[in-house]
Amino acid sequence: MNGYIRVKSLLAIVILLLYSSCSNPEAPDYNDEDNQGGGKSLVLADLNGDKVNDQASITLEGQNINLQVEVQRAVIKLEGSMLEQDTHPFYEEPSIHLLNEKDSNHKLILVSVLWNTNKIGTKADLWVFTYDETGLVKVWDSNTDGRVELAYTVSDYRDGEVSLEIPRLSLSTRVPIDEAYYEGYLSAHSEGIIEETTTSMYEIRDFDNDNTPELIIEKVVSTGAVEWLPFRRVLEVYQIANDELHLLKVIPRDNIPEQSQ
Ligand SMILES: [Ca+2]
Numbered sequence: 001m002n003g004y005i006r007v008k009s010l011l012a013i014v015i016l017l018l019y020s021s022c023s024n025p026e027a028p029d030y031n032d033e034d035n036q037g038g039g040k041s042l043v044l045a046d047l048n049g050d051k052v053n054d055q056a057s058i059t060l061e062g063q064n065i066n067l068q069v070e071v072q073r074a075v076i077k078l079e080g081s082m083l084e085q086d087t088h089p090f091y092e093e094p095s096i097h098l099l100n101e102k103d104s105n106h107k108l109i110l111v112s113v114l115w116n117t118n119k120i121g122t123k124a125d126l127w128v129f130t131y132d133e134t135g136l137v138k139v140w141d142s143n144t145d146g147r148v149e150l151a152y153t154v155s156d157y158r159d160g161e162v163s164l165e166i167p168r169l170s171l172s173t174r175v176p177i178d179e180a181y182y183e184g185y186l187s188a189h190s191e192g193i194i195e196e197t198t199t200s201m202y203e204i205r206d207f208d209n210d211n212t213p214e215l216i217i218e219k220v221v222s223t224g225a226v227e228w229l230p231f232r233r234v235l236e237v238y239q240i241a242n243d244e245l246h247l248l249k250v251i252p253r254d255n256i257p258e259q260s261q
């Protein structure tokens with residue numbers, strides 16, 4: 001009899017194991033380390049810190065991305081996007097990344113799309129959501145919230161160079177300027193704002209080694225008809241905390257000359 005019960009128990013365990021591994025074939029083997037890697041269209045993780053896993057998924061439907069977390073849904077509209085003209089617009093398909101918050105067991109949901117573009121390679125559209133039982137709330141959108149004003153001053157034109165100051169980047173250097181351009185335009189626009197043209201790329205990485213990842217986005221910047229900056233891109237580093245993104249730092253990318261003053 002004992003033997004029979006043992007066999008029966010063993011059989012029940014085997015069936016349970018088989019069932020648990022087959023019952024949800026789409027369930028990903030998601031863990032926090034995956035935060036560093038590529039995105040997914042379906043994730044299972046505790047988003048709101050109640051120690052119960054929440055399933056988040058996205059689907060592309062016409063001109064919309066539907067973000068679904070448990071019974072909550074948010075619709076991201078892609079109207080006017082490259083979807084309308086291009087049958088292969090994606091460099092990276094719409095995907096979900098989870099962002100661990102600093103000093104918290106909450107996670108933010110990052111929905112990303114990387115578009116193919118001919119001019120500059122890629123364009124990133126990013127949306128960040130919080131989740132709780134009452135809903136999905138968009139807390140950040142790269143098209144409206146990720147705009148940083150970079151004020152510049154140029155002065156002291158001599159020997160074909162000007163002094164360039166960009167306080168936000170802690171940048172103070174001399175850069176070569178065409179004399180005709182300086183006389184004809186820049187001398188009358190010695191102070192201004194550098195325009196950000198595109199969010200081109202993003203990554204999730206522990207930028208400051210505090211064991212919590214930051215969201216780092218790359219922007220293309222422009223001075224208009226004549227590009228005289230010593231860099232073409234900046235990186236914005238966002239801390240992920242308190243259910244929000246906080247801009248920590250903006251740093252110039254590309255070839256920054258050594259300070260030569
Ligand atoms: Ca949860």
Ligand SMILES: [Ca+2]
Binds near residue numbers: 212
């Ligand atoms: Ca960090």
